[in-house]
Amino acid sequence: MYMYRGGGYNLPAAKGKRRVFVQTETGSVLGLELDGSDNAHTVKRRLQLALNIPTLQTSLSCGDMILKNDLSTVRNHSPLLLTRNCLHRSSSSPCLSPTPSPKDDEESDKRGPIEVIGCANHFPGTKQLVKEIVEAMMNGIDPVPIRSGLGGAYFFRGCTGENIAIIKPTDEEPFAPNNPKGFVGKALGQPGLKRSVRVGETGFREVAAYLLDYDGFANVPLTALVKVTHSIFNVNNDGVSGNNHQQKEQISKIASFQKFIPHDCDASDHGTSNFPVAAVHRIGILDIRILNTDRHGGNLLVRKLGHVERFDQVELVPIDHGLCLPETLEDPYFEWIHWPQASIAFSEDELEYIANLDPFHDSDMLRLELPMIREACLRILILCTTFLKAAATFGLCLAEIGEMMSRDFQGRADEPSELELICIEARSVLPVRVMEDLTAKEDDEFQFDFECDDHEQDAARNSSRCLEDKPAAKNKHHSKINGLNGANTLFSLEERADEGQDEDAIAKGPFSYGVGNQGVKVGAGNPPHTSSGIRNLNDQIPGDSSYVTLADITEEEWPAFLDSFQKLLYPAFLNHKAERMGQGPRQRLGTSCKF
Ligand SMILES: Nc1ncnc2c1ncn2[C@@H]1O[C@H](COP(=O)(O)OP(=O)(O)OP(=O)(O)O)[C@@H](O)[C@H]1O
Numbered sequence: 001m002y003m004y005r006g007g008g009y010n011l012p013a014a015k016g017k018r019r020v021f022v023q024t025e026t027g028s029v030l031g032l033e034l035d036g037s038d039n040a041h042t043v044k045r046r047l048q049l050a051l052n053i054p055t056l057q058t059s060l061s062c063g064d065m066i067l068k069n070d071l072s073t074v075r076n077h078s079p080l081l082l083t084r085n086c087l088h089r090s091s092s093s094p095c096l097s098p099t100p101s102p103k104d105d106e107e108s109d110k111r112g113p114i115e116v117i118g119c120a121n122h123f124p125g126t127k128q129l130v131k132e133i134v135e136a137m138m139n140g141i142d143p144v145p146i147r148s149g150l151g152g153a154y155f156f157r158g159c160t161g162e163n164i165a166i167i168k169p170t171d172e173e174p175f176a177p178n179n180p181k182g183f184v185g186k187a188l189g190q191p192g193l194k195r196s197v198r199v200g201e202t203g204f205r206e207v208a209a210y211l212l213d214y215d216g217f218a219n220v221p222l223t224a225l226v227k228v229t230h231s232i233f234n235v236n237n238d239g240v241s242g243n244n245h246q247q248k249e250q251i252s253k254i255a256s257f258q259k260f261i262p263h264d265c266d267a268s269d270h271g272t273s274n275f276p277v278a279a280v281h282r283i284g285i286l287d288i289r290i291l292n293t294d295r296h297g298g299n300l301l302v303r304k305l306g307h308v309e310r311f312d313q314v315e316l317v318p319i320d321h322g323l324c325l326p327e328t329l330e331d332p333y334f335e336w337i338h339w340p341q342a343s344i345a346f347s348e349d350e351l352e353y354i355a356n357l358d359p360f361h362d363s364d365m366l367r368l369e370l371p372m373i374r375e376a377c378l379r380i381l382i383l384c385t386t387f388l389k390a391a392a393t394f395g396l397c398l399a400e401i402g403e404m405m406s407r408d409f410q411g412r413a414d415e416p417s418e419l420e421l422i423c424i425e426a427r428s429v430l431p432v433r434v435m436e437d438l439t440a441k442e443d444d445e446f447q448f449d450f451e452c453d454d455h456e457q458d459a460a461r462n463s464s465r466c467l468e469d470k471p472a473a474k475n476k477h478h479s480k481i482n483g484l485n486g487a488n489t490l491f492s493l494e495e496r497a498d499e500g501q502d503e504d505a506i507a508k509g510p511f512s513y514g515v516g517n518q519g520v521k522v523g524a525g526n527p528p529h530t531s532s533g534i535r536n537l538n539d540q541i542p543g544d545s546s547y548v549t550l551a552d553i554t555e556e557e558w559p560a561f562l563d564s565f566q567k568l569l570y571p572a573f574l575n576h577k578a579e580r581m582g583q584g585p586r587q588r589l590g591t592s593c594k595f
Pocket residue numbers: 146148149150151152153166221258259260261262263266298301319320322
């Protein structure tokens with residue numbers, strides 16, 4: 001049995017002294033010690049003192065869970081998010097101050113500049129890396145902002161100036177309030193660049209990929225979540241990028257921290273024919289488990305190890321897992337699907353690794369290590385791992401499994417993948433539930449809403465009609481299609497942001513229906529592990545970019561759904577094989593195959 005890096009995974013009791021990290025909607029972070037007497041009110045009061053921000057009409061949440069007042073369920077090292085409750089809030093003009101200056105000495109956080117969030121023992125080697133970086137910073141060696149990419153990212157260096165780690169603050173992601181590259185417009189927690197991944201939630205996904213990569217099987221570099229304080233970080237004041245570095249103002253952020261791996265290039269700059277079959281398979285296995293929607297060539301680093309005869313020996317290093325584990329079943333993007341290595345059968349070792357995967361163990365482990373992870377993401381993990389295990393046992397190769405999960409293999413980009421069709425079928429056996437009163441939901445004080453005047457609402461309605469008019473929407477499997485699923489399609493972000501606003505306005509009801517519901521109105525489920533019993537249900541990711549939403553399947557229905565899903569797999573594999581044999585080699589899309 002392959003073990004994850006942590007150890008046992010019984011959820012520990014969350015009483016007594018705990019350290020939590022409270023992040024405001026605009027990115028400011030404060031580490032706080034909680035004791036048994038603390039409640040949401042006292043935490044907000046301390047935040048107000050420390051960060052000089054108004055906390056009236058705000059709520060605290062941790063992933064899916066909104067913390068009404070009782071904090072006894074909040075576990076040590078949980079990141080909490082403080083958001084405004086306002087019915088009409090504008091994401092572009094946040095009212096929580098983005099440039100906090102600690103007011104009260106008692107409340108200001110005096111920990112070191114880089115603090116691992118979570119149990120440091122589960123991230124072996126992090127302490128040493130942090131030590132080297134801190135030493136370098138004390139010697140005046142500052143981090144370097146990375147120009148490439150859409151989000152804010154920084155190389156933190158060692159004493160000789162060598163890169164040690166790449167740090168990506170969660171509030172500098174694309175669309176996030178403090179993005180340094182002009183791609184702003186949303187608050188933390190709103191649907192992001194990929195709508196099934198919320199703004200500010202890519203960092204913990206990077207850590208999830210590392211933790212799931214048991215025994216370093218796929219070679220994911222050491223990745224942890226940290227609270228990091230430095231003057232290099234970006235803060236946008238009233239939409240203007242601020243350079244606090246010159247003013248030497250120290251800013252604390254929650255960020256992903258990944259070990260820097262020296263490399264020669266990435267897979268988009270290198271012929272793929274000498275990539276080792278095992279490396280491609282191992283990365284593919286990980287991508288399938290986590291439904292990676294962003295495995296393009298730039299996210300595979302290539303290290304040259306030397307030559308054998310005239311051929312380079314290379315090692316592949318998968319990076320940038322921020323867009324894995326989406327909240328709804330998405331169209332993945334697997335660059336390797338075009339590579340011949342993916343059509344070679346799995347080796348005995350690989351089959352053994354797959355057979356030993358236990359998706360329920362995996363999700364328990366992630367729930368323990370990453371308290372903010374949403375149940376919808378864990379359901380995706382369970383579903384995809386189950387699919388992988390059955391497909392490998394059946395004898396499918398990596399490329400075939402990837403094809404069955406991808407939407408556009410036959411050039412019909414707007415049709416569900418074979419995996420999605422199986423899920424649609426599996427959902428159809430669930431008993432029909434009657435939708436709860438939507439109006440009551442809309443009145444809920446935690447309405448997840450945008451400031452949207454009448455004009456914008458009209459535009460949204462028109463836009464909704466246009467979407468329904470799309471020919472693809474007439475397909476029996478389509479109820480809503482937003483056309484934003486191209487996993488690797490880079491839209492102009494301004495355009496994308498506008499679209500997002502309209503779509504969010506359309507989808508502002510608490511639930512939207514993936515095609516899996518086939519037009520049937522489905523009530524809200526109460527997924528498991530809701531310690532306060534109050535979940536951020538109104539805040540569900542709109543399902544309009546997805547045919548299958550899993551979050552609204554109740555805890556009681558979930559086993560029945562999985563059971564039916566599993567029963568459908570064998571016929572689906574047979575069907576896939578038969579189709580493949582009838583058609584000859586499948587059409588391969590993309591441009592990265594450099595042979
Ligand atoms: N662990 C690592 N070791 C070495 N270089 C890295 C590592 N992670 C990322 N990089 C490099 O840093 C740069 C930015 O990284 P990355 O692509 O992860 O950031 P991003 O902001 O998420 O980018 P994008 O918007 O393209 O997804 C890339 O050039 C990448 O090659």
